[in-house]
Amino acid sequence: MxxxxxxxxxxxxxxxxxxxxxxxxxxxxxxxxxxxxxxxxxxxxxxxxxxxxxxxxxxxxxxxxxxxxxxxxxxxxxxxxFKTISKKSLFKNTSIFELDNKIVPYLSPSRLCPSDKLMKLAFKLFGYLQSDIEKAVAVNEWIFNNVDYVPGTTDASTSAYDTLNQREGVCKDFAHLGIALCRALNIPARYFTCYATNINPPDIHACFEVYIGGQWIIFDPTRLSNLSSLVKIAHGKDGSEVAVAxxxxxxxxxxxxxxxxxxxxxxxxxxxxxxxxxxx
The missing domain is CATH 2.60.40.2250 (Immunoglobulin-like)
Structure with a gap:
């Protein structure tokens, strides 16, 4: 397209x-x-x-x-x-030992995604699930159901830990929380910025990606975007690496x-x- x-x-x-x-x-x-x-x-x-x-x-x-x-x-x-992959193709987990070296950094905490602070909560909420794709889907759903989208409530220094406590934020905060929870579950995750067709009011949008089955898979916990209508700008460990300005x-x-x-x-x-x- x-x-x-x-x-x-x-x-x-x-x-x-x-x-x-x-x-x-x-x-x-x-x-x-x-x-x-x-x-x-x-x-x-x-x-x-x-x-x-x-x-x-x-x-x-x-x-x-x-x-x-x-x-x-x-x-x-x-x-x-746009390329897609079926859910059934993603049920096999990739061990950390088998990860490509360039993927390994996306397992570590970063300034805006302090995953080390969320490990206990992440395993309590999602640790019972067997596959990484099930965990990532559950993380995405949990954020949508438990965090309110409220413009103007956060700033560039707001971390995933802050968003978890405040239970409100904008797309970058939803993405940071998704990244932090997935990394806490030992799933590589990174920040994703893009142009999106149906964002209202129009703005540069943020989602997150998880590395499962040798592929980066896109998630949007805000549910504001149509994942088949995104133009990618950048990815990074968190929003501070690829800020708009x-x-x-x-x-x-x-x-x-x-x-x-x-x-x-x-x-x-x-x-x-x-x-x-x-x-x-």
Missing amino acids: SFRIKADLFYDVYASSTCIFNIQALGNSYNQKIISESLEVAPNLPFKQFSLPDSKIRFITVQANEFVPFQICYQGEIEVK SLFGNASCTYMNIECENLNGDLNPVYSSDDFFISY
């Missing part, structure tokens, strides 16, 4: 600042292809683009001047080939416009309720 995406961000700048953005679609992979894209920064400020080693995740660094408001606009047309100095976002349009209209494939979407 093809999608038209756009991110338009406006900032006021109160002191010279360096701003790092993560708003571009993930670079070309076996199931996500960039058909066209453009990036503009106005006024004409110095900026550069970079990716981390061995990564298709892309960042933009803008050097902003004191008292000079600026706007960054990214838009593109992206083709995504990281500001170093003194600047503030004054307006944000996010768009994601499915260019296929109603010609969407039908997926089984027993299928899980594979990330990349």
Whole structure:
């Protein structure tokens, strides 16, 4: 399927600042292809683009001047080939010993996903389940049923532990809690940011992924998104690694416009309720 995406961000700048953005679609992979894209920064400020080693995740660094408001606009047309896997194919657990080295870091606690603090609760709630896929599904359902989606109740420093105690948050908080609970159950998990077609009000969305059966499987405990209509931006240990904007100095976002349009209209494939979407 093809999608038209756009991110338009406006900032006021109160002191010279360096701003790092993560708003571009993930670079070309076996199931996500960039058909066209453009990036503009106005006024004409110095900026550069970079990716981390061995990564298709892309960042933009803008050097902003004191008292000079600026706007960054990214838009593109992206083709995504969604792949699914049946639940019955995921019942065999992968031992930690057999994990690829690049997957192992996603078992460890991180700043916003302190899974070591949630181990007792995770095993009490989900430890009786036999397979990792059953545990991940149960974690996803538990968060949806026990945490309220309330905009404006958290900030960039809110951790999964905080969300568990407050029982409210937004998509990033739901994702962080899912990651922390899965890692506490010895299931590799990571943070996933994307453009999504049916988020209201439109915004960059966050889900989480778990590594089961040699595949990264996507979960959205908010149930706000359609998993067959996501354009991936990035993944990381938690949201701090792939934040939409990281500001170093003194600047503030004054307006944000996010768009994601499915260019296929109603010609969407039908997926089984027993299928899980594979990330990349």
